[in-house]
Amino acid sequence: MTPVPTSATGTADCSPPRGTKSIRESWAQRRFNLPEVWKLTRGAGVTVAIVDSGVDVTHPQLSKMARSLIDLTGTGGGDCIGHGTGVAGIIGGSEIKGVPFAGVAPEAELISIKHTDKDVGEAGRLAHAILRAVRLGADVINVSVKAYDQPDLKKVVDYALAQDVVIVAAAGNVSKDDGTSTPAYPAAYPGVISVGSANPDGTRASSSSTTTPVSVLAPGVDITSTSPGSAYAEGLEGTSFAAPYVAGVAALVRARHPGLDHLAVQRRIRLTAGGGAGVGTGSGMINPLLAVSAILPSETVAIAPDEAAPLPADAIPRIPVEDSRGTAVAAWVALVSLSLAVLAVLTRLVTPLGRRRGWRPARIESGG
Known part of the structure; x- marks a missing residue:
């Protein structure tokens, strides 16, 4: 940058304009x-x-x-x-x-x-x-x-x-x-x-x-x-x-x-x-x-976004809570029902044979 003078010859006459002492609101x-x-x-x-x-x-x-x-x-x-x-x-x-x-x-x-x-x-x-x-x-x-x-x-x-x-x-x-x-x-x-x-x-x-x-x-x-x-x-x-x-x-x-x-x-x-x-x-x-x-929006400090609001209670269908006692009872009922069915079938098969043998015990035939 070109050097710039820092002083200059002043003027002897200093006569600022005269002002007023009384003013109104501008x-x-x-x-x-x-x-x-x-x-x-x-x-x-x-x-x-x-x-x-x-x-x-x-x-x-x-x-x-x-x-x-x-x-x-x-x-x-x-x-x-x-x-x-x-x-x-x-x-x-x-x-x-x-x-x-x-x-x-x-x-x-x-x-x-x-x-x-x-x-x-x-x-x-x-x-x-x-x-x-x-x-x-x-x-x-x-x-x-x-x-x-x-x-x-x-x-x-x-x-x-x-x-x-x-x-x-x-x-x-x-x-x-x-x-x-x-x-x-x-x-x-x-x-x-x-x-x-x-x-x-x-x-x-x-x-x-x-x-x-x-x-x-x-x-x-x-x-x-x-x-x-x-x-x-x-x-x-x-x-x-x-x-x-x-x-x-x-x-x-x-x-x-x-x-x-x-x-x-x-x-x-x-x-x-x-x-x-x-x-x-x-x-x-x-x-x-x-x-x-x-x-001004562009001058606002960046703020982390608010946490997402929780989902409504009914937004996702509830999964039924498993009843362990009820499950066990149902299993026993099913097992007894199955046993009774099997017993009924066996009764129908065994009764005729017993009658033909006069209810004598069965015997295993030995091979010769």
């Missing part, structure tokens, strides 16, 4: 009813790597990431554009009482791997960031960036999948200039969960790419999430913010079903999604509750 929070999902799992024990623009860990819902910032740009681990902070919040922002927003998997461990400090990135450094995530033990990697196909990126993605890592990536957005789009990588690589953007009614958002093969849809219009400066951003749009919803669900599935490999996790997410119709929708909108709770 449609995505209402649709997924996450408190019901959290009764089963909150993602504890699963590590999710966020390959993005860094994270502002001063945000109270992301403070747990304070020691989990990896910087590959040489500009520090903070977030100068707010993108990575928003992605991190959707995946695993902690709950705060009174705040109508929290991440999909609030107890998952989050790692930020900063590969850019702008709204664009370099593919070589992106590949290095994914490799770093694998070596740090990530169970799930979220890549909310669009890159072009190139050998190093493909090799690293294949390596991550071989290490049983779930990779979730944004399918990309349609260009606002001419309405066209090109395939987004790593989303377009086999084995990666490619995420399209959905409207509140579950249909594909017009801005979501139809060029990249899509696995599932997730909320990607009018999104609310964390923002730098302990604030929140509303009205976010794009597959960049749809992908982290799926990464959060992948974390929940891995926590609830630790024996599943990355392919089984992806299959579970796809089979429990619904409403997909038309190009660019894949299996449809994700369903976190079903993803963690559905019973």
